[in-house]
Amino acid sequence: MNPQPQNVLDNPGNNTIFLVWNFKKDQEVEDAFQRVCALVINLNNSGEVRFPDSGATCIMGIGHDAWRRLGLPVPLPKELANFMPVVGEKHTAVATKGDLHFHIKGRVSSICFDMASAIAQVLDPVAICVEEVHGFRYWDGRSILGFVDGTENPQGEKRAFFGLIGDEDPGYKGGSYVFVQKYIHDLKAFKALPVEEQEKVFGRYKESDVEMSDEVKPSNAHSAVANVGDDLKVIRDNMPFGNMATNEMGTYFIAYASTFSTVKKMLDSMFIGSPEGNYDRLLDFSTPKTGSLFFAPSVSFLKNIASGGVSEAGSQSSDGSLSIGSLKKEAGYE
Numbered sequence: 001m002n003p004q005p006q007n008v009l010d011n012p013g014n015n016t017i018f019l020v021w022n023f024k025k026d027q028e029v030e031d032a033f034q035r036v037c038a039l040v041i042n043l044n045n046s047g048e049v050r051f052p053d054s055g056a057t058c059i060m061g062i063g064h065d066a067w068r069r070l071g072l073p074v075p076l077p078k079e080l081a082n083f084m085p086v087v088g089e090k091h092t093a094v095a096t097k098g099d100l101h102f103h104i105k106g107r108v109s110s111i112c113f114d115m116a117s118a119i120a121q122v123l124d125p126v127a128i129c130v131e132e133v134h135g136f137r138y139w140d141g142r143s144i145l146g147f148v149d150g151t152e153n154p155q156g157e158k159r160a161f162f163g164l165i166g167d168e169d170p171g172y173k174g175g176s177y178v179f180v181q182k183y184i185h186d187l188k189a190f191k192a193l194p195v196e197e198q199e200k201v202f203g204r205y206k207e208s209d210v211e212m213s214d215e216v217k218p219s220n221a222h223s224a225v226a227n228v229g230d231d232l233k234v235i236r237d238n239m240p241f242g243n244m245a246t247n248e249m250g251t252y253f254i255a256y257a258s259t260f261s262t263v264k265k266m267l268d269s270m271f272i273g274s275p276e277g278n279y280d281r282l283l284d285f286s287t288p289k290t291g292s293l294f295f296a297p298s299v300s301f302l303k304n305i306a307s308g309g310v311s312e313a314g315s316q317s318s319d320g321s322l323s324i325g326s327l328k329k330e331a332g333y334e
């Protein structure tokens with residue numbers, strides 16, 4: 001039996017709350033983490049039973065340093081490491097610290113809000129919420145820049161293929177790498193471009209959402225540089241956000257992937273360019289303020305932690321149960 005994944009394959013809901021939490025120094029965090037694992041399972045089950053059509057879900061991701069501090073299984077998921085900045089000639093993908101990431105989504109904002117506040121209640125004593133972004137579906141799934149975002153995402157069965165870990169890392173089957181960046185756009189400068197120029201930034205026509213032909217599409221268009229091959233895809237669940245008082249208009253970029261190296265290839269191509277210097281034109285209007293990698297383990301993994309399960313390091317049995325064991329010691333936390 002394959003371990004049940006968290007709801008990473010669902011489409012983005014109408015409302016989203018993204019939260020990043022960092023553990024406080026010199027705190028015992030294991031109990032709170034165990035409770036938050038149980039809570040995430042509880043919130044998802046409860047959302048399904050109480051409001052079956054709400055699409056209310058909550059996905060938790062764990063960062064590298066938190067994984068080590070919590071003494072979670074070793075070896076770690078193969079590609080779970082701290083994200084390192086990607087430095088291009090003109091633009092940089094910054095790296096920021098993140099211990100836990102929550103992606104809450106649903107059709108109704110009330111459920112999302114309650115889920116976020118339940119999580120805060122458990123984590124408040126031991127962690128600080130360093131990022132909170134409320135995203136919303138903008139018209140027919142457009143980014144705040146006015147272009148439809150998500151069209152070339154994998155569909156159907158391909159979502160599981162590109163989004164979930166399989167037999168290549170059996171201990172973490174059903175898990176997914178989660179990469180996030182909070183982008184702020186220079187909306188004024190972008191809107192000042194004639195529509196034809198805006199379309200060249202994305203390589204797609206604005207109104208119809210149709211892709212430009214290869215002969216017409218500029219080589220530095222976003223859809224040209226971010227496309228690193230038909231067999232290298234990720235699941236993007238980006239959400240726009242905006243704040244009139246602070247004039248912060250942005251995109252919360254979030255990708256779920258069976259391998260982080262695919263996301264890294266996209267970032268290299270966008271920020272450094274291939275050939276070098278052919279960086280993504282979208283970056284002239286978009287600045288990443290954060291950048292962190294997390295791992296969203298299977299539901300079976302979370303259940304095992306929630307019940308205090310302990311067995312052998314790094315192994316996941318057919319029902320998906322994982323072990324913690326003497327791992328804290330190995331990880332240097334005891």
Ligand code: HEM
Nearest residue numbers: 143147148149150151152183223226227251253266267286
């Ligand atoms: C500044 C934030 C971003 C915005 C507003 C944005 C928006 C878009 C839009 C409108 C499209 C075209 C429609 C579609 O296929 O979804 C697109 C395509 C795509 N984006 Fe982004 N994106 C952003 C950042 C990123 C980042 C950071 C990555 C990768 C690390 C990425 C990867 C992709 C990929 C793979 C495609 C599909 C390319 C293709 O095969 O045609 N995007 N994005």
